[in-house]
Every structure is written in structure tokens, then in C-alpha cells.
Amino acid sequence: MRARLSLYWFTVPALLVIGLFFIHPILLTWNMSLTNFAGIGEAKDVGWRNYERIFTRDRYLQEIWLTLWYTVIVVSALTVTGLFFAAMLHRLPLIRNFSRAALYTPAMMSFVVVGYIWQFLYSPLNGGINVALRDLGLGAWEQNWLGDPALALYSVAFTQIWMFTGFTCAIFLAGFAGIPEEIGEAGRLEGATSWQRFRYLELPLLGPSITVSVMLTTIGTLKTFELPFILTKGGPDGATRLLSIDIIDNLFGQYKFGFASALSIVMLVIVLVVAFLQNKVLRDRENA
């Protein structure tokens, strides 16, 4: 037994790196969150005041709500678009591999580049989308996509959905590939339409893929700040001010390290609670 336990020496290098640059920082975040540390100078202990502020001001509660809402939009849309393309491509082997790679290409790019391209596509004057609408005779649909508080969040979400549709599509295609041939065959012999086969035969068998896809996209979406950071900086009028954007702003705009740390801890707890609940609900549903 001792010989076996000595195997754990192998984990030392990894745990050292993780300990120094992940665990230690998180503990430090916790410590800083109880102070008014401003980056330099003395940090004064302020107890729970930072947290009190977060949970008593509408501004922060709204940001938490916005962060969750943004995640719900992106994750549900990604599940639908990914399933749509995967169901189609599963039936079209001729173009499957090519299309899968083509759809995945945006996910290979950085948020910075994607953010820049879409900022220009969305721009109100000669931006690609408005010009295209004008050329198609739909000039009435032109919008100030990122400048209108009612639209901005959805425009940012749309970009993220565009970016990761190929990712969920790839996951679902792997799920489809795991469905035994005979099942589709049986449905076909019964004269089921394509939609019926999808709805009643394939979809129920895609449970595990849906679990994986929803969990990965949820955590991934909660973790992003780059797109709103590049596209809107939280504006207009706070319409896209996700919790993450406020953390970055408190840190590097105002050097409120203490307060930013408290926001970070709140964010971390939200991510963990969402991940835990989701895992539980989705796995239970799968097993039911």
C-alpha cells in the first residue's frame, strides 16, 4: 500500500503550479475581498462591507441577473443551432466533414479578432449588416445594433452564438455518430419523416451530448468577458454591463482591488453553483 501511495509524488509538480498560481490566488482574492485594497499602499480591513454593498445595491444585483440572462440566451441558442446543424449534417454525409470544420472555424479565432470584426459589422453607418439590409431593400430594419440599449445585449450574444455554433454542432455530431444505425433504419422503414425520426428516435438518445454541450457552453459563457469588453465596454447605459465587465472595470479602470475581489468571489460562487445544479439536474434527467 505504501508503494502505491508513493505514486502521489507524481502529482507534486502539477500541484505546485496549481497551488502557487491558482489556489493561492483564490485565497488571496478572498482575503482582498475583505479589504479596501487599492493596488498599492496599505489595505484596510473593511469586513463584509464590500459584500454588503454588492447585495444591497440594485446595480450589482442587476449585473448578476444580466450575466445569468445573457448565459441563458447564449446557451439555449447554441443548443438549438448546434442541434439543427448536427441533425442536418448527420443526414448529409457528403458534406458533413467539410461543413463541420467550416462551422468550427470561428471558434478557432480569438475573441479580440471576432469582437473587432463584429464591431465593424454592427457599426451604425457603413457597417456590414446595415449596408446589407439596405442593399436587400430592408433599409427599414437598419439598427444601431450596439448603440441601442434594447438591442446591445442581444447583438453581443448573437456574436457569441455565431462563434460557438460549430462547437456545439461538433459535440452533437459525435452524439449522433453514437446512435446505432438500426434505430434510424427502423424509423425509416416505419415511414417516419425526418423530423419524426429526429424528435422521437434521435433526440431522446442525445441526452448525454446535450448534458455535455449545455455544461460546457454554460461555463464557457459565464467565463467570457472579452466580447462585451471589445464590443460595448458594458454600454450603452449599462445594457451589457455583465458582472465580469464590472470586475475588469473596478480593477483596471479604478484600481479598486478589494471591491473587485469581492465581485470575483461572488462570480466564482455563481459559476460553481450553476455548474453544480446543472450537473445534478441534467444527470438526473438523463437517468430518469
Next chain:
Amino acid sequence: MMSLSDTATPRTATSPDWDLFRRRGKSILVHCIVLGLVAIMLLPLVYMVMMSFKTSTEIAQDPLGLPDSLYWGNYMAALSSMGYVRSVLNSMGITISVIVVVVFSGAMAAYPLARLQNRISRVIVMVMALGLATPNFVTITPIYVIFRDLGLLDSYLGIVLAFAALKLPLAVFFYTSFIAAIPIELEEAARLDNCNNWQIFWHVIRPLLAPVTATLSLFVMIMVWNDFIYPLLLLTDKDKLTVMIAVYKFVGNTGIDPTKLFPAAVLGSLPLLLMFAVFQRKIMAGATAGAVK
């Protein structure tokens, strides 16, 4: 919802020929529709490349049209002032270093986790899962403070370690599931030959890890190459910037100039897109590895 029946057709068709003809036609139509949708998804990338070849007057006069000619001036300007080559070398150097650290320490840590199922393993796996779920803007503040105190700000060593900590959990999960699938008999034979743990790891396990190492390296490369916040905050020396920071600094974030933005976007994405073209299969397989598990 359109019903997409490539083979299932109504049984009321009059003659077999007509039936076949209809089926073919429908199949071609469906292929075209789906390819069309895929093409629409790629339009922003086409737009990016197209815009990068336009002069500023062309952009102003005909914002969506094809460029009159391949105008390379934007690229020349971008290449001469964004420090592209240097930043590509930096990104490559940082990427390779992170891969080395992550591969070695990740594979080593995964070995006991794959072989011993007990409370210690479960705790370590939990910590790794926590690492995967934690947004990097949560740890960036303390890392900044730690680095400042240790003098690691603006050093390659610092950014490599920070990235390694970020990507190690993924590596550990990759390797753990892979090593768990290696038959234990291989090790037992070596143990009978009096090999110690390290010899078994090095001579029996390690040689088998090549495929998963390749996939993992590609993923680390994608993430390191595209990451934004770490290099933005931890590196300020102009000579140490990574590609994405070079793009970000070159384009700026206010009053964006399309003749700068688009060539920089193309240059910034090009190396990874080329890599994707070459290793497409491997990357796609890796991306869905979690789904099949």
C-alpha cells in the same frame, strides 16, 4: 420545420422513375440549402478578408463591395508597425514553453489519479475541476499582485507559469482518462522486472501518450494564442507582446480604423487558421472527446 427526407418518400408516387427523380431533386436541394447556411455562417470571415484589401476610399464609397484590386498597402502598413513577426515569435515561444510544462506535469499527475481511486485522488480531481470552472478574470488580480511582489511581471517565466496553471486541469483530465484506458497488465509485467514507479511511468506509460499529447498541445496552443487578458496585464514590454496583444494595441479600442483593423485581424488569425486547416481532424476529434467519454 422542413422535413428533410433524403430517403423516406411518400408511398403514393406514381412510378419508380418519378419517385427516384423526386428523391434526387429533393436531396440536391437540401444539400444546397445546408451548404448555403454554412456559407452564411462564414460570411463574416469573407467580409474580414475582403475588407483587408480595400483602400479607405473604397470602404467609404462601397462598404460591402468586392475590392477593385488586391490592395496590399494595408498589410504593408500593419506589418511595418504592429511588430507582427516579433509577436508571432513571442506567442510561439510562450506556447511551446506552456506545452512543455503542462504536458510533463499533467501526464505525471494523471498517472496516480488514473490508477488509484481513493479520497486523495478525488480531492485532487475536485481541485482540477474547480480550476476548469474558474473564470480567469477571477484570479487575475491576485496573480498580478503576486507577480509584482515576486518580480515576475513582464517576464516570460511569469506568463508561462500563469498559463500553465490555467491549462493544467485540462491536461490532467485528458491524460487521466487516457491512462485509465491503458491495460494495467503492461505495468504489472514491468513491476515483476523490478521497475520502480518512475521507470514504469517513463518506459511503459509515457511512450503510449503521444496521440493525446498531440491533441492537448493543439488545444493549449489555441488557448494561449488567443488569450487576451493574461498577456495584456502581465506583459507590458513592447518586445514581449503576444500576437493578440499586438493586434489589440495596433487597432486600439476607440475610433477604429478599418484599414488597420482588418489586416491585423487576418494576420492575427492566420497562423491558427493554417494550423486548423492542417490538423482539422485531430482538433475536431479532441473537441468532442469529452462528449464521447
